[in-house]
Amino acid sequence: MSDPTTQQTGRATPAGKRRVAFASYVDEEDLPGFLVLLRSLVLSNPGICPDFVVLHDGLGPAAFSAIRRLYPRIVPRRVDPARYDAYAGGDGDGSPARGAYLFLEAFRPAGHDTLITLDTDLVVLKDLRELLELREGLAAVEQYPAGGGPGALDSGLLVINREYLTGEFAERLDEIGRSGGHDVEHHGRGVLNAALGGGFVRLDPRFNFVKQRLDGGLPVPDDVRVLHFTGPHKPWRGGEVGYDRAEAVWHRYDLDDQEFYRAFCALPGDRHPELVVHYGTRLIEEYGADAAVLLATGTALYSLGRYEQAVEVLRRVRDPRGTLDPRVNLALGRALMAVSHYAEAEARLLLASRDPGAAASAFGLLAECAWIRGDRRRQVARAVAGLDADPTDRKSRLLLRRARAEERRAAATADPARQFAHVAFYMDEQGNAGDRGLPEAVRLVFGPDTSAARWHPVHVHRLFDASALREANARRGVVVGGGGLFIPDTSPNGNSRWQWNVPDAMLRRITVPLVVFAVGYNAFEGQGYSHRRFTESLRLLVDRSVFFGLRNHGSIERVRALLPGDLAERVVYQPCPTTVARHLAADWREPAERAETVLLNCAYDRSGLRFGYDYGNFLDQMARAVTALRERAEVRYAAHIASDEKFVFDLRREYGITLPVVPMYDMAATEVWEAYTDCRLVIGMRGHAGMIPFGCGTPVLSLVSHPKLAYFLDDVERPEWGVSVHDRRLGAVLVERASALLDDHRAALDDVAKCRQRLWTITQNNLERLREPLGLPL
Known part of the structure; x- marks a missing residue:
């Protein structure tokens, strides 16, 4: 069967x-x-x-x-x-x-x-x-x-x-x-x-x-x-x-409800957040709860993306002696940031920073809050304070580096009349390799000049306030993209409930052409956008845009379902620019000879949503696949972020298999493209571990743990290039399909080129539609 x-x-x-x-x-x-x-x-x-x-x-x-x-x-x-x-x-x-x-x-x-x-x-x-x-x-x-x-x-x-x-x-x-x-x-x-x-x-x-x-x-x-x-x-x-x-x-288990709820809340170790919320909320509403239950419930609500409810619960903690657990102020400050109550968040985080054990985390969040609000002076001061409290604090170090980089960009001069404002996720050093090169790939679609002379960066997570609005309206247009920006739990905010932190009032006042380009609806199976604020922001965004292009038809279906008919018709298909990378780089050269290498990539963010209860089977099947593929080629591991290397550690610990690592998180975007070009096959779990090599002309197989990978393969009419991470025959299927691509590699290269050409034609047609509203050269 x-x-x-x-x-x-x-x-x-x-x-x-x-x-x-x-x-x-x-x-x-x-x-x-x-x-x-x-x-x-x-x-x-x-x-x-x-x-x-x-x-x-x-x-x-x-x-x-x-x-x-x-x-x-x-x-x-x-x-x-x-x-x-x-x-x-x-x-x-x-x-x-x-x-x-x-x-x-x-x-x-x-x-x-x-x-x-x-x-x-x-x-x-x-x-x-x-x-x-x-x-x-x-x-x-x-x-x-x-x-x-x-x-x-x-x-x-x-x-x-x-x-x-x-x-x-x-x-x-x-x-x-x-x-x-x-x-x-x-x-x-x-x-x-x-x-x-x-x-x-x-x-x-x-x-x-x-x-x-x-x-x-x-x-x-x-x-x-x-x-x-x-x-x-x-x-x-x-x-x-x-x-x-x-x-x-x-x-022992014949308990009344209150006894049961309290017994659960007293359990040590990891507890499922849905259970914590279910029992904690009932205790709070029906029987009364202490600070520990309120903290655990608020934290669980936050992890489930229920940020307003997290704020409401955490605000219930009373502090009659002025000795409130700093973890409460820390959790409440984070939750208040998620609903864009920044002033109150800062007050709570400052209280938390008074405790030596919480100071580094509090100052890191304070630096982030200052960065979101565009207050560079406070951003630097609080990042420095965070590093004083803990020299290893990653968030404070990141925010300090970010401030210095933005100071250098601000010092550069450019003519706003020649620029487009580009709203995107600008990845920090050692961040996700796929996301780091994405803004430049988007810009290349509009012409070879991707420099500050033509593009004004607007980080998608910063508050788009009156100052940002003035700067955007001084440009030729606003381009939003690319990447999976429609996701609720990456840098959450209460203004839009997706990644662009834009209030409706600011969105309505954009007077230059607004283009949404190659954005993705990035929800996992089981995730959704039940919040009305997201739907309202989305509808306004579509209404105000001169072009609204999503990067796969799966995203198009999900977004259209949230829109009235007249707006739904305006949502069109625009492939991710990384999938047509070879058409964007003017000096691209086909390698004379590709290395006898297979690059493998896995992803571990949101592991529960990716693997469910099947990680043991996944690792076992991948060990079988790696062992078999080594008979055909050298297998190397492409880590898009440092945490991707968990696969290498687990494979070595459980099966004694060692893989050499290609640390793409330490590489420039052009180096990532070169690495994905100089191999014979890529087997990847991250979206850009499929789209980038495909755009570079390399055959791909996708380890499908997120709908977006299947959506992309449907778009190029090659669903057979994907295998679910839950397939109990994953190893055998991978080896069979990889062997077929390696056996007739020339045919595989030609097939990728044919599929990519279709995406390039769609991109060119969309660009033609944008020439007049954006004033692009013929």
């Missing part, structure tokens, strides 16, 4: 991310057990928060209210019991036997790739992440004692992967159930065992440890992950004589 993630590089799920969920069948009688199961799951696994599917046959509103108070990602799914009435032994009279079949509803397709089903008489005692990482087959613990025949499974806990979550397998279960070809005494478990015939992945018994193993009042072993209270005598119904020690474990 084919791996579904291999198929999922289209628009619907372009990164092929595996959709994982827990599931339980719940009725009113067993609701108390399910609530304890939920509490135990959360308290034993505070770092994970997948969906939880609640299968039910008519649970009432009160039941769902109680359930939702305990977990933020509940997905109700109604079961039609009539289907199971026709099963032999189904007893369509509402008897307990009927309910014993209804958990089989989990096998009917409903959009998940991995489903972990849990009976309501389980209690979770340890980490279950290992189960979330299982990718193949149907996994379970063998039945104890072996009453269902040799090789029978216990259905109390199942890990069901995609090949079993199909209509085909569900129909097989129906056929067995209706025919009576199963052990009727074991109901739904009997149907499942008859269908599998012992063909399932065996889990260690500690993942479904039945209480009968504790006969005689034995204690629960320390390594048990999941304890199962099989039989009719459930703990919430009074329990069973002889199992007091096991039932005492169950009762």
Whole structure:
């Protein structure tokens, strides 16, 4: 059976991310057990928060209210019991036997790739992440004692992967159930065992440890992950004589809501931000919370991009003695910056800077706040103070360097009438290599002169205030681009909710032509722009622009969906200029001979959104691919930023494989282009680890962990150049496709050139549309 993630590089799920969920069948009688199961799951696994599917046959509103108070990602799914009435032994009279079949509803397709089903008489005692990482087959613990025949499974806990979550397998279960070809005494478990015939992945018994193993009042072993209270005598119904020690474990999780929320908030270590917000908010609103809970909740809200709510929560911390934890002022100052309340942010950060432990971080943020507001004097003073507090503080050092560079640019003279204002993300030294060369690539589209004589830089993250407006209106026009500027969590602001920190009032007062050029909608799967402020800013931006070009059709679809019809029609396709780099550089030369080298790149920012629960499989598959490709060429690692090198460290630690590193973050843009030209193939995860080499004429394969890579490959009509990082056959697929490109390299080069020419034609046509409004030469 084919791996579904291999198929999922289209628009619907372009990164092929595996959709994982827990599931339980719940009725009113067993609701108390399910609530304890939920509490135990959360308290034993505070770092994970997948969906939880609640299968039910008519649970009432009160039941769902109680359930939702305990977990933020509940997905109700109604079961039609009539289907199971026709099963032999189904007893369509509402008897307990009927309910014993209804958990089989989990096998009917409903959009998940991995489903972990849990009976309501389980209690979770340890980490279950290992189960979330299982990718193949149907996994379970063998039945104890072996009453269902040799090789029978216990259905109390199942890990069901995609090949079993199909209509085909569900129909097989129906056929067995209706025919009576199963052990009727074991109901739904009997149907499942008859269908599998012992063909399932065996889990260690500690993942479904039945209480009968504790006969005689034995204690629960320390390594048990999941304890199962099989039989009719459930703990919430009074329990069973002889199992007091096991039932005492169950009762540890039989908490009221306030006890549960406080128990979670007191847990050490990493906790999933959605869980922190869910329980912290309820404590705050219903029972009262101390400063520690307010700080944790506000910090989690910030990490989820809910900046206004973070400010509201952090402002609730009271300081009657004037000894407020500096971490609160630090977190509140950062959150206030994210909603563009800069004056109040500075006041909070100054308070935090009085504490030696928080001073460096506070001064770094103060320097950034001064830079955003265009106050270079304070920017320098506060960056220096940050370095005095901690000479290794990266943010303060960066802001000090940035101030000095801007002083040099300000000293240069240029005629504003000859310039365009260029709103872009100007990357600092050792920043992302793809982004660092992007502003110059945009400028090259408009002509060979990319110097300060023709271009006035406007950093996208600085506040576009009245002073910036005057400077922009003194130029020939304003060009915004390129890069994935439509993203909510990179240097957040409250003025636009995307990367350009522009208030509506300033946007309306731009009088020169405004061009949005090759911008991308850079949200990961699972991220979005629910905030109304972003939509309002976007609509005004489109309305004020003489040209609005996005760099892939995936971005176009997402943006058009946020616009009324008349504005949606104005959004057009403009490829990223890096994809046509060879047409922009006047002195470009095709290398006479390319090195026998394959360049590999991976990305680690927002790792949870990129890899989900599949990083272990990804690393294993990449180790296989690297080992095989070394038989064909030298494999070198292209690091766009320093943190990309995590792959090299992990590969060496786990598999003993060492790769030479090309530190592109230390290279000039022209050196990056040269490196991507002087190789035979690039396998990259970052967007510009695909677009730049493609623009340089080099064949590419993309490790798709973000929709934008699939969007680009769709645009050039080569989806086969992409492989999802979640593909369980990733290594074999990469080797097969890489080998094909290396075997007939001339044909691969010609194919890239043909695809690139189409993008260049589109770019030239768009440029023709801009000649008159921007006054460009013919």
